[in-house]
Amino acid sequence: MPASAFGEHLQPFSGITSFMRCPATRDPAGADVVIVGVPYDSATSYRSGARFGPRAIRSASAMIWGYHNLHRLRPLDVLRVVDYGDVEVVPPSVTDTFRNTEAEVLAILETGATVLALGGDHSISLPLLRAHAKRFGPLSVVHFDSHPDTWDSEYPGQPYSHGTIYRRAIEEGLIRPEAYIQIGLRGSTGGPDDWDWARQRGVRVITMDEAAALGVPALIAAIRETASGPVFVTFDIDVADPAYAPGTGTPEVGGFTSHQLLQLVRGLKGLNLVGFDLVEVNPQYDHGDITALLAANIAFEFVALRALR
Ligand code: MN
Ligand code: MN
DSSP states (O other), rough: OOOGTTTTTOTTTSSSSSSSGOOOOOOOOOOOOOOEOOOOOOSSSSOOGGHHHHHHHHHTTTOSOOOOOTTBBHHHHHSOEEEEEEEEOOOOOOHHHHHHHHHHHHHHHTTTOEEEEEEGGGGGGGHHHHHHHHHHHHOOOEEOOOOOOOSSBTTBBBSTTTTTTHHHHHHTOOOOEEEEEEEOOOOOSSSSTTTHHHTTTEEEEEEEHHHHHHHHHHHHHHHHHOOOOOOEEEEEEGOOOTTOOSSSSSSSOOBBHHHHHHHHTTTTTTTEEEEEEEEOOGGGSSSSHHHHHHHHHHHHHHHHHHOOO
């Protein structure tokens, strides 16, 4: 049996479902990319269930054969990718979950590996950004989402939810606002100011209507104009139209197609991409695993981008 038999030589319906059936190990030493699940969903404001996202994405990833036909490379041959499993989340405690996530991810980053985190609700971005900013300094962020996630607080005295973490990240100095772009905002909001808080701080905000008017090539150009230095990519699956990604907690109609999102992510080629998360996959509301399959393919695109770096 060849050494690589652990992965792609197994049939997709067989074996243990690590991400793309990469080796499962808690030891990130020597890895280029470490897949890290963060199965936490206690900071959701509507439908919980994203704690089952990492497992669903891993399962769907078994369908990915490994050769990237547009980039013309086999990322798992270029990189050593391992699946760490999941960080130690604490379901009733957002602060304990954040502490554990930051510590475990920082330890992985210190080996020199790139982390690709699978959520979980979007609150998990905050400890990821804290860990990445400790290693790389204040970050440029490319944020795909139908929501800005810059609310102040959804509940009195509770600063952390999946709708507040990007305000916290700016307040904590983890992000360079002028190098931060949000793409895909849409839907009704609680008031006229929801999209403006970030804009007033110099963040580039491209609503779904603006994105549709620009088209994919101009949108990629806008991202590349804004992103600079070490770039963290955060991908909330609800940026996709619910027709393509029904399995999520706070769906918003009128979003991107799966193909547009694949094109946008491929457009990040060549940026200094230092970290990735993919969040808000909620299998309980999925149909035919299409949301998990989209998420697995976006994650594969992230691995391919890292292989091109
Ligand atoms: Mn979000
Ligand atoms: Mn969202």
